[in-house]
Amino acid sequence: MTSVDDLGLSEVNAVRARASNPDGFVKESDGITAAANYVIGLYPEFSDSQYALKAIKFERKLELGQEGHRYYDLQRWDDVVIELNRILEFEKTNPWGPSHYGSAVVGPEDVNFPIPQRQIDISHGGLVQNR
Known part of the structure; x- marks a missing residue:
């Protein structure tokens, strides 16, 4: 919001x-x-x-x-990973699904926006990217 x-x-x-x-x-x-x-x-x-x-x-x-x-x-309900994986599994059933999504899985590290590289650089190791 x-x-x-x-x-x-x-x-x-x-x-x-x-x-x-x-x-x-x-x-x-x-x-x-x-x-x-x-x-x-x-x-x-x-x-x-x-x-x-x-x-x-x-x-x-x-x-x-x-x-x-x-x-x-x-x-808020900690359902992001569950719901995105449910959607991903459905998408894989489409004819183009296996070629587009392959073995993709959403993990907890995938649900937030990445930290900008500039912020990581100026934090001198204080910030660490999930992946």
């Missing part, structure tokens, strides 16, 4: 609800969770926090997938 202007009302409600109930949206203690239930499709009360988190992830994927927030969600 680059600024508040990027946030939609549904995302503001979800962030507000998450901040007040970080344990998983299981119980509505203060009425704020109702705002989150608006975002996640008015689901019934969740049986546990894992199911609630799965529903939230899916709803955010549907609502914000084309708004440039998906990658940040995946980073």
Whole structure:
């Protein structure tokens, strides 16, 4: 996210609800969770926090997938490597997949932007590139 202007009302409600109930949206203690239930499709009360988190992830994927927030969600949930490898495996099933992707695999060192060489040089060994 680059600024508040990027946030939609549904995302503001979800962030507000998450901040007040970080344990998983299981119980509505203060009425704020109702705002989150608006975002996640008015689901019934969740049986546990894992199911609630799965529903939230899916709803955010549907609502914000084309708004440039998906990658940040995946980073926040530590799902980047899993999701990128899932996409890569799907792409390898296409006719051009084996020739384009071969045996490529995404690792944890591949998900962040590289450190610019100039910064590495002026740090005198303080910064080290993952690869």
